[in-house]
Amino acid sequence: DCPGKEGAGGRKRNLTLLRSKLYMGQRRRTEPVVESTTTAGDHGNLRRSQSDRTEYSQKLQEKMAPQAVSSTPATPPQEDEEEEQVSRRLMARRVKIIAELMQTEKDYISDLDLCIKEVIQPLRNKQIARFDVDGLFSNIELVHQLSAKLLSLLEEATTDVEPPMQIIGEVFLQIKGPLEDTYKIYCYHHDDAHTMLEYYEKDEELKQHLRDCVQSLK
Numbered sequence: 001d002c003p004g005k006e007g008a009g010g011r012k013r014n015l016t017l018l019r020s021k022l023y024m025g026q027r028r029r030t031e032p033v034v035e036s037t038t039t040a041g042d043h044g045n046l047r048r049s050q051s052d053r054t055e056y057s058q059k060l061q062e063k064m065a066p067q068a069v070s071s072t073p074a075t076p077p078q079e080d081e082e083e084e085q086v087s088r089r090l091m092a093r094r095v096k097i098i099a100e101l102m103q104t105e106k107d108y109i110s111d112l113d114l115c116i117k118e119v120i121q122p123l124r125n126k127q128i129a130r131f132d133v134d135g136l137f138s139n140i141e142l143v144h145q146l147s148a149k150l151l152s153l154l155e156e157a158t159t160d161v162e163p164p165m166q167i168i169g170e171v172f173l174q175i176k177g178p179l180e181d182t183y184k185i186y187c188y189h190h191d192d193a194h195t196m197l198e199y200y201e202k203d204e205e206l207k208q209h210l211r212d213c214v215q216s217l218k
Contacts, residue, residue, distance in 0.1 A: 095163050102158070105151045112144040119213040131206055136196050138189040139182065146182045150175055 120140070123133045153171045172179075200206040 091163055098154075098158060098166065098168055101168075102151065102154050105147060105154065109144065109147050109151060112140065112147065114217055116141060116144060118216045122213060122216070123209065126209065128206070128209060130203070131200065131209065132196065135189075136193050136200070138193055139185050142182050143186055146175070146178055149178075 115137075120133060120137055123131060150171070153175060154168070157168060157171050158166050200210065
């Protein structure tokens, strides 16, 4: 009933709350960052993973720069020599395949040149009414132009370029669209051209014109 007593009781309660807050704040500041459930084994695993990463980095540097290794190598010298020999053989085989590919393309272009100069153009010049030159040979001249472009790109990718840096696949990806468009037409008309050739060979006059062209090729 006394106001003085109520004030003393209120101050007592406030003091109790203040002590509780101070205790909790002090506890939060002094609690460890890692929870108590973390074991020594977990820290051991962490140290081992860091050690593994360091070892891997060292081995990678040794492989990229083997001359920098001063003491014992990561692998026996014999194994290194065998790996180097395998690498050289694979590279030599790759160089040979690229050279063969380019030579095949050169021979193909040479054959197309002869066909155009010694067969197609002479037949056009004769202007034979019953002879459909374009129907017989389709778009072979476009095929010739495209093959010349392909060979030019291959030569550009290999001339004065070290074998490991020769990127051949990129050439075919670059010319993929024109190759499809050109040969799609040629292949579409192939059966009709073959039928037409069989018909011309049954006509002695037309057949003689074809023989003259073949003889010129020989």
